[in-house]
Amino acid sequence: MKILIQPCLKLPFYYLLTFFIILSHAKSQSQLYDQEHGVLLKIKQYLQNPSFLSHWNSSNSSHCSWPEITCNNDSITGLALVNTNINQTIPPFLCDLKNLTHVDFNLNYIPGEFPTYLYNCSKLEYLDLSMNNFVGVIPDDIDSLSNLQYLNLSYTNFTGDIPASIGRLKELRYLPLQYCLFNGTYPDEIGNLSNLETLDLSSNYEFPPSKLPLTWTKLNKLKVFYMYGCNLIDEIPETIGEMVALEKLDISQNSLTGHIPSGLFMLKNLSILFLYQNSLSGEIPDVVEALNLTIIDLTSNELTGKIPDDFGKLQKLTGLSLTLNKLSGEIPESLGLLPSLVDFRVFSNNLSGTIPPDFGRSSKLGSFHIASNNLSGRLPENLCYHGELLNLTTYDNDLSGELPESLGNCSSLLEIKIYNNQFSGNIPSGLWASFNLLTFMVSHNKFTGVLPEILSSNVSLFEISSNQFSGRIPTGVSSWTNVVVFEASKNYLNGSIPEELTTLPRLTTLLLDQNQLIGPLPSKIISWESLVTLNLSQNQLSGQIPDAIGQLPVLSQLDLSENQFHGQIPSRLPRLTNLNLSSNNLTGTIPSEFENSAFASSFLDNPGLCSDTAALNLTLCNSGTTERSSKDSSRSLPLIISLAVVTFLLACLMSFLIIRRCRKRKQGLDNSWILISFQRLNFTESNIVSSMTEHNIIGSGGYGTVYRIPINDLGYVAVKKIWNNRKLDKKLESSFHAEVKVLSNIRHNNIVKLLCCISNENSMLLVYEYLENSSLDRWLHKKRKSSVVSGSVHHFVLDWPKRLKIAVGIAQGLSYMHHDCSPPIVHRDVKTSNIILDSQLNAKVADFGLARMLIKQGELETMSSVVGSFGYIAPEYVQTTRVSEKIDVFSFGVILLELTTGKEANKGDEHSSLAEWAWRRVQLGSNIEELLDNEIMENSYLGEMCNVFKLGVMCTSTLPDSRPSMKEALQVLLMCGESLAHGERNVCHYDVIPLLGNSKGECRLDVDNDS
Structure with missing residues (x-):
């Protein structure tokens, strides 16, 4: 009985013990829940109870259901506060959540140094602090976070070295550190991260020139390796072929030299290879075993030899770009058979022979770019076989024959x-x-036939000049409603100009010169509000010049020469920069606004014309010039007296306001200053405000005074003060916030650094790095006698190598803004006075008070008013107030013209801006060498100066679509710099400027296709 009774007695005790254990665990879990819930509410209070955390409260459901929280076994393991505009530091008690493994504060405005109190999160595996305003250095004891597998510190202001201690984070798999301000060294110890799968250090522009550490090539688990734009120099290590797990490699936009290691094309897992914009030379390895390659981009190097036949083995290849190299030989037949190829780019090489006939049949070809080579023969018949061809670019070759009929059914073509x-x-x-179809450019061929009644309703560029088209301009031209440029010069078009042609509302350029057109111009012009350029010269047009021409609001270039027009010149004409009415039968008096030497050749060979001035070398009219002048003078005397009185009254009023302002300033400074820092600072707002004395003023910029303020360890900072008023003008306040918004979010070596902003109720201050050499205009246009560079006094003349270096720097800054920022940034006021030079004459773009973020790449934004500086403003901006990246390109083009000619932007000649002057001189066929700055011609850099002048002309094209992008302009300048570095000084190397036309002879520029 005892044996039977004992188990029965123990059984209730077992259940009781289990019950107490469960009860104890439940109590412990309850206590943990309450403790963690309290921490979350404390975080909310620390962040000043933001609205996005309104659901964090005691009465709500379990915090494990909140979207920002991740739990495991009812305990918090993850916290993600992403893109919530947090501008406080990370709560120092965050690690009171003892089980945290995942912390994500990505995309906020968190200031301060690296939060070392996160070391208390002993279980932390995932930490994302990217896209914040952190400053200082990454601490040397970062390896205290020993369990980290993911560490993202990208898009911050961290400076100095990447600490060697990162190499002791043995569990690390993901390490993105791109777009920071590191200026130290690359640690070899990163090569110890044996589990690392992703390493991204791209766009750390401030790193000094460095080699790629050899130890990093030993990372045999690394799959993604990005180091573009990191100042890498020297050759790519041969040992890179040992990175056997590598899937994606991008080391583009560096200064790498030497050849491409053969081992790179032997990596079995490699799928993406970007080596573009380096200085790699030699031949592409001809043995390719990396059969998983999907994209190869070797653009903009100095590669020679042939395209490897082995590329034909890459069955997964979707994109191949070999553009802007020195490749020769034929395109391998096997490339036309690749089954996955979508994007094929080999333009600007020395390729020859015929195009493989199978291109397009085997794959869904989307882009086919083979321009600027020496290719011959016909186009492949099946380029659009699958109906997905978007771009066909074959200009500047020797291709012949008829176009494939299949292109007539290619509805996808853009x-x-x-x-x-x-x-x-x-x-x-x-x-x-x-x-x-958007762009139709077939000029300079031997096409025949007549123009169509129906043209694609989307075509904007319609260029068919220098062909053998004949027949009349069809009345159906009225349906071409989206055409912006219509160029049909040098054909055999006949008949009269139909009135329907005047209905095109978007037309800016109409070139019909050198045809066989007859009859009068339409007397009624229905819708040419956008027309800027009209050239009808060298035809057989007759009748009178209609008065409607004089009512075109934006017309600036008019050429009706070598026709049979008669009668008088319309009494009213637009404000023209270029006018040619020569070789007609016109009679009467020249309108007074054209009686100056700028139009000396505009009226020649019209025997019936006369002028009231001898400046035009025409017959003087019989009217009494002296008498009329006397009458005009007597009429203007009362007006002069009235203006003098008004000026005196305004001067009195201004004096009163200035005295009143000075009295207010003497009453003292407001002490309620707020400082927001974007870098690590060693000064306070009081250091700045107390030093803003008249003695420290160095100039004015934009909307305010600029001071140079001494700081102990930094030397100096520059402080821009927005004008002080009792009530701040909304326009000034908007400018201030725009500049702060832009500069606090972009980081580039060619954009001025904003250290902090300081404001109170009445004043706004922006504190920048101080750049010793002031603005470019003071150097370029002799507004200073000398300048101190690196401790010695230098004459103000900038030689050509320095000017080219400055141009490249400006282009790099603007290219970053346009192409690397999301959304892109348009500056709107690019000019030499807004380009600041440091001690080494490195250029930095400054003064972003007028900048605007674009909503979408390429999308136009309409501003309520035009803001900018005369001589730099793009014509379409004046006419429409519409903002795009191309208005910055225009302004940059003006700066290039200033650098090459030495002239100021608003002083082309007495009647035109520099851009207008340059275009006119080119149209007149001037030798470009005669237009360059004589002061630096002794250096004999004619080739590069000529190329940069050409680029300036193209950038200031009237039509925005004819201007290159900033990325394209930068590429041209970099190539100019390369030829200069190689000692090629005295020849205009047009072959290195494929985007600027096809001139190959003397130093001239044909603008027929780009006006």
């Missing part, structure tokens, strides 16, 4: 650029009307 070839025959009928 642009066709096949100018400067030997194509002949008729355009396939369906191609004219291809629905999606």
Whole structure:
């Protein structure tokens, strides 16, 4: 019985013990829940109870259901406060959440240094602090977070070295550190991260020139390796072939030299390879075993030799870009058979022979760019076989024959650029009307046939000059409603100009010169509000010049020369920069606004014309010039007296306001200053405000006074003060916030650093790094006698190498703003006075008070008013107040013209800006060498100066679409710099400027296709 009774007695005790254990655990879990819930409410209070955390409260459901919280076994393991505009430091008690493994504060405005109190989160595996305003250095004891697998500190202001201690985070798999301000060294110890799978150090522009550490190539688990724009120099290590797990490699936009290691093309897992914009030379390895490659981009190097036949083995290859190299030989037949190829780019090389006939049949080809080579023969018949071809770019070759009929059925085509070839025959009928077609550029070929009644409703660029088109301009031209540029010069068009042509509302450029047109111009112009350029010269047009021409609001270039017009010149004409009415039968008096030497050649060979001035070398009219002048003088005397009285009264009023302002200033400074820092600072707002004395004023910029303020360890800072008023003007306040918003979020070596902003109720201050050499205009236009550079006094003349270096720096800054910022940034006031130079004459773009973030790449934003500086403002901005990146390109082009000619932006000659002057001189066929700055011609850098002048002209094209992008402009300047570095000084190397036309002879620029 005892044996049976004992187990029965113990059984209730077992259940009781289990019950107490469960009860104890539940109590412990309850206590943990309450403790963690309290920490969350404390975080909310620390962040000043933001609205996005309104659901964090005691009466709500379990905090494990809140979207920002991740739990495991009812305990908090993850906290993610992403893109919530936090501008306080990370709560120092965050690690009271003892089980945290995942912390994400990405995309906020968190200031301060690295929060070392996160070391108390002993279980932390994932830490994302990217896209914040952190300053200082990454601490040397970062390895205290020993369990980290993911560490993201990208897009911050961390400076100095990447600490060697990062190499002791043995569990680390993901390490993105791109877009920081590191200026130290690359630690070899990163090569010890044996588990690392992703390493991204791209766009750390402030790193000094460094080699790629050899130890890093031993990372045999690394799959993603990005170091573009990191100042890498020397050759790519041969041992890179040992990175056997590598899937994506981007070391583009550096200064790498030497050849491409053969081992790189042997990596079995490699799928993406970006080596573009380096100085790699030699031949591309001809043995390719990396059969998983999907994208290869070797653009903008100095590669020679042939395209490897082994590229034909890459069955997964979707994109191949070998553009802007020195490759020769034929395109391998096997490339046309690749089954996955979508994007094929080999333009600007020395390729020859015929194009493989199978391109387009084996794969869904989307882009086919083979321009600027020496290719011959016909285009492949099946380029659009799968109906997905978007771009066909074959200009500047020696291609011939008729276009493939299949292109007539290619409804996907967006642009066709096949100018400067030997194509002949008729355009396939369906191609004219291809629905999606935007760009149709077939000039300088031997095409025949007539113009279509129906053109694709989306075409904006329609260029067919220098062909053999004949027949009349169809009345159906009225349906071409989106055409912006219509160039049909040098053809055999006949008949009269139909009135329907005047209905095109978006037309800015109309070139019909050198045809066989007859009859009068339409007396009624219906819708040419946008027309800027009209050239009808060298035809057989007759009748009178209609008065409607004088009512075109933005017309600036008019050429009606070598026709049979008669009668008088319309009494009212637009404000023209270029006018040519020579070789007609016009009679009467020249309108007074054109009686100056700028139009000396505008009226020649019109025997019936006369002028009231001898400046035009025409017959003087019989009217009494002296008498009229006397009458005009007597009429203007009362007006002069009235203006003098008004000026005196205004001067009195201004004096009163100035005295009143000075009295207010003497009453003292407001002490309620607020400082927001974007870098690590060693000064306070009181250091700045107390030193803003008249003695420290160095100039004025934009909307305020600029001071140079001494700081103990920094030397100096520059302080821009927005004008002080009792009530701040909204325009000034908007400018201030725009500049702060832009500069606090962008980081680039060629953009001025904003250290902090300081404001109170009445004043706004921006504190920048101080750059010793002031603004570019003071150097370029002799507004200073000398300047101290690196401790010695230098004459103010900038030689050509320095000017080219400055141009490259400006282009790099603007290219970063346009192409690397999301959303892109348009400066709107690019000019030499807003380009600041440091002690080494490195250029930095400054004064962002007018900058605007664009909503979407390429999308136009309309501003309520035009703001900018005369001589730098793009014409379409004046006419429409619409903002795009191309208005910055125009302003940059003006700066290039200033650098090459030495002239100021608003002083081309007495009647035009520099951009207008340059275009006119080019149109007159001037030798560009005669237009360059004589003061630096002794250095004999004619080739590079000529190229940069050409780039300036193209950047200031009237039509925005004819201007290059900043990325393209930068590429041209970099190539100019390369030729200069190689000692090639005395020849205009047009072959290195494929985007600027096809001039190959003397130093001239043909602008027929880009006006």
